[in-house]
């Protein structure tokens with residue numbers, strides 16, 4: 655069951671993510687991001703890079719189809735299901751691409767290989783059809799070049815297209831499962847002001 659009174663569903667999401675991590679939930683760091691590409695829904699798993707009461711950040715490269723689609727239509731939904739908590743969140747809102755320098759502290763923590771991909775994407779856009787025999791040596795060459803120039807991955811500068819999607823929720827639905835009686839607790843929160851939400855229970 656959910657708490658009787660929930661003032662801020664984003665805060666609940668943040669707290670639940672921490673609890674899922676403590677429980678060793680294998681999905682605590684991931685979400686499914688759904689976008690609309692023309693009339694076609696598109697969904698893919700992404701990594702939750704930073705999840706706080708004020709920031710929902712997913713790493714993304716501006717060359718990718720998802721970032722291009724969000725440029726045309728910023729509406730999106732982030733879906734998480736934390737099996738260790740038996741809770742689903744549907745976070746609906748808009749997403750905006752920001753370059754890595756907007757979150758330089760976070761980008762500095764990116765490992766070698768994430769940064770290597772960002773460099774590769776400067777040459778070939780993410781999601782381009784490609785043969786492994788072409789991109790594997792290219793990736794290894796770029797990685798070796800970066801490691802020859804920089805002692806630590808934190809020193810590798812961001813490429814122009816590296817960055818993050820900032821998700822700004824305006825509706826959050828949480829469903830706490832009750833596996834015994836199937837009397838699940840489902841609530842929808844709609845943002846009414848910058849720091850206020852209305853709450854509505856829904857039939858599960």
Ligand SMILES: Cc1cc2nc3c(=O)[nH]c(=O)nc-3n(C[C@H](O)[C@H](O)[C@H](O)COP(=O)(O)O)c2cc1C
Nearest residue numbers: 684698699700701712713714715718719720721781
């Ligand atoms: C566990 C997991 C984590 C992922 N994390 C990210 C991520 O943080 N950012 C990202 O752009 N793609 C991530 N991906 C890859 C995406 O699912 C997707 O294949 C890629 O972003 C291309 O999507 P697009 O062609 O719709 O832009 C991840 C995939 C998996 C399976």
